[in-house]
Amino acid sequence: MKKRSLFFTLLLSASLIPGAAGVAETGGHGHPHEAKGIHIEALPKPKDGFKDLAGKVHVEKTTKTKVLDEKGNTAGTMTFEKNVNNSKFSTQASTGKQKVSVLAVADKQFRTKYKDWKTRIVQIVEEADEMFNRDHDIDFVVEAVAPWNSSGKNASDILDNLAAKFEGQPYKFVAGFTANDNFEAGGIAFQYPVKPDGPAFSVTLDMGTENSAKAARHEFSHNFGVEHDPQGSGIRCIMNYDYAYTVDVWDEAHNELIEKNKVWYQ
Ligand SMILES: [Zn+2]
Numbered sequence: 548m549k550k551r552s553l554f555f556t557l558l559l560s561a562s563l564i565p566g567a568a569g570v571a572e573t574g575g576h577g578h579p580h581e582a583k584g585i586h587i588e589a590l591p592k593p594k595d596g597f598k599d600l601a602g603k604v605h606v607e608k609t610t611k612t613k614v615l616d617e618k619g620n621t622a623g624t625m626t627f628e629k630n631v632n633n634s635k636f637s638t639q640a641s642t643g644k645q646k647v648s649v650l651a652v653a654d655k656q657f658r659t660k661y662k663d664w665k666t667r668i669v670q671i672v673e674e675a676d677e678m679f680n681r682d683h684d685i686d687f688v689v690e691a692v693a694p695w696n697s698s699g700k701n702a703s704d705i706l707d708n709l710a711a712k713f714e715g716q717p718y719k720f721v722a723g724f725t726a727n728d729n730f731e732a733g734g735i736a737f738q739y740p741v742k743p744d745g746p747a748f749s750v751t752l753d754m755g756t757e758n759s760a761k762a763a764r765h766e767f768s769h770n771f772g773v774e775h776d777p778q779g780s781g782i783r784c785i786m787n788y789d790y791a792y793t794v795d796v797w798d799e800a801h802n803e804l805i806e807k808n809k810v811w812y813q
């Protein structure tokens with residue numbers, strides 16, 4: 548009986564909350580992606596501002612990551628050794644069978660701020676993929692890192708700028724990292740209704756490697772077609788703004804959707 552009333556309460560509150568479908572941008576300044584039914588979803592910044600990861604991140608397989616130059620040519624490689632010891636998720640498989648190639652790029656402001664920008668953006672992606680490995684057998688592999696010169700007057704413009712510059716790239720995901728002052732969100736991504744034509748795009752603000760990883764996994768989820776849970780609903784899921792930075796689970800419906808849509812990135 549108790550369960551039942553809780554169920555109805557959730558249903559009711561979900562239908563009463565304005566903007567329950569998310570904070571999709573309605574600026575209408577002609578995003579090329581909007582025509583295809585692709586939503587743009589922006590995540591607010593965390594309350595605690597800046598936080599770096601403490602300790603090593605898990606790298607599921609040793610990876611030789613290409614370092615690309617401004618023109619997209621390979622300028623060198625960096626090796627990130629496999630490191631899956633003392634896994635936080637020891638009760639479950641920590642290495643996903645489905646490897647998803649990622650091009651991680653950092654804008655000029657990010658690269659100016661951090662000499663070790665390449666390592667930082669690989670760390671962010673590797674930390675962000677923990678939940679995907681644990682729950683969906685998906686392992687993000689940063690096959691290349693590259694510089695990017697971001698431009699735009701807000702987060703949405705900057706996402707468009709990333710997509711325009713890297714649309715032809717042979718990677719499943721292009722993950723942008725920014726320290727551009729015009730980027731007012733914690734992260735932003737395209738929420739695809741169907742498999743995208745090229746790579747899936749997201750941009751995450753520099754908020755320290757830990758907070759950026761939390762934002763990035765939320766953005767990567769949008770790339771799998773996952774939408775927001777309504778704020779105030781009490782639904783514990785990283786797609787609920789109330790919990791985006793404080794839990795490490797998806798709700799049941801989102802888990803099902805990621806399982807269904809992960810075939811997009813095979
Ligand atoms: Zn979002």
